[in-house]
Amino acid sequence: MSLKKGKHQKGKGDKRPSIVLVFGEDENDTKSIRELIEGLRPELVGQVQHRRQPLVLIKNARPEDVPERAQRIADAVDIERATHDVACVFAHEDCDEVEPKHLEVCAKIETALAKAGCPAHAVVPAWELEAWWFMWPDAVQAVRPKSWRAPDDHLGKRVGLIKDAKEELRKRVVPKDLKPEKRKGFPHYQESDSPAIARQVREKNLARRPGAKSDSYSRFVSSVDECTVG
Structure with missing residues (x-):
């Protein structure tokens, strides 16, 4: 799910650097997700950037609050588009429940961000x-x-x-x-x-060599593999 073009249109000779953005519940999470993405895709080292704000707070949001929270992230991505080619966006929130509940949370986050004009990959570890x-x-x-x-x-x-x-x-x-x-x-x-x-x-090059099973991690790996960076 690569991010579509935003308001910024490329002109001739416009070679903006490509980046992958990571948003989450807190800075520890976003830094961790960045490391895992780079572990899965070593060619992206240096292109994955985490952002402290806005926080991803969609999971438990009331239906009437979801659009505004998603729009904050979409607006932040639009600002980045002015100077970068934003290839993919990852949005992290812990599930706080066991599998397969993470799938519901992923759907809620991805649907909300898509409606805000910001297609994104939800990163939802079960339980945490x-x-x-x-x-x-x-x-x-x-x-x-x-x-x-x-x-x-x-x-x-x-x-x-x-x-x-x-x-x-x-x-x-x-x-x-x-x-x-x-x-x-x-x-x-x-x-x-x-x-x-x-x-x-x-x-240690372990990102693709887990010693246990996790459906939520497998979904994350698939999302990272789908990210196309120019």
């Missing part, structure tokens, strides 16, 4: 982005190799069925034999660790 990290336990441990254990508890399983994935990940990175006196001050997983985990996935 943290569920995806269970597909690459070695990448997680590599972020804090002296403290964390590799959370390999869900290898070969469907991580899209993990409830409260963030809390589950916090528990699973703690070594099973950690002594009580060392629990105080232990560097538990925080949302701010997500971009570093995603970077490890990219640098």
Whole structure:
């Protein structure tokens, strides 16, 4: 789903740089999604840009509020079109429910943005982005190799069925034999660790080699593969 031309029309000799834009719920999410896109498509390194604003807040929005929230993103993309060829837009929101509920959220986000004149790919991890990290336990441990254990508890399983994935990940990175006196001050997983985990996935070339199953991640991979950048 490549983005169609906006208000800006190319003229002769107009060679605006192509970019892929990522919007999300917060900056940790958008940075993580950028890393994963570049991990899946190394040729896009340097062309994927994340934006802090506007936030993607469509999932739980009342029907009457959806058009305005989608239009904020569409307007931001239009501004970018003045100086760049915006090839694709990715909009992230966590599902906060297990698979296949993510499909409903994807449809709501993509429909709203299409109506606002901004075709986009919805990125909706089920339950949360943290569920995806269970597909690459070695990448997680590599972020804090002296403290964390590799959370390999869900290898070969469907991580899209993990409830409260963030809390589950916090528990699973703690070594099973950690002594009580060392629990105080232990560097538990925080949302701010997500971009570093995603970077490890990219640098270790693991983005196309998940160790577990996730329908929501598979959908994301298909979306990234559909993105055509000139």
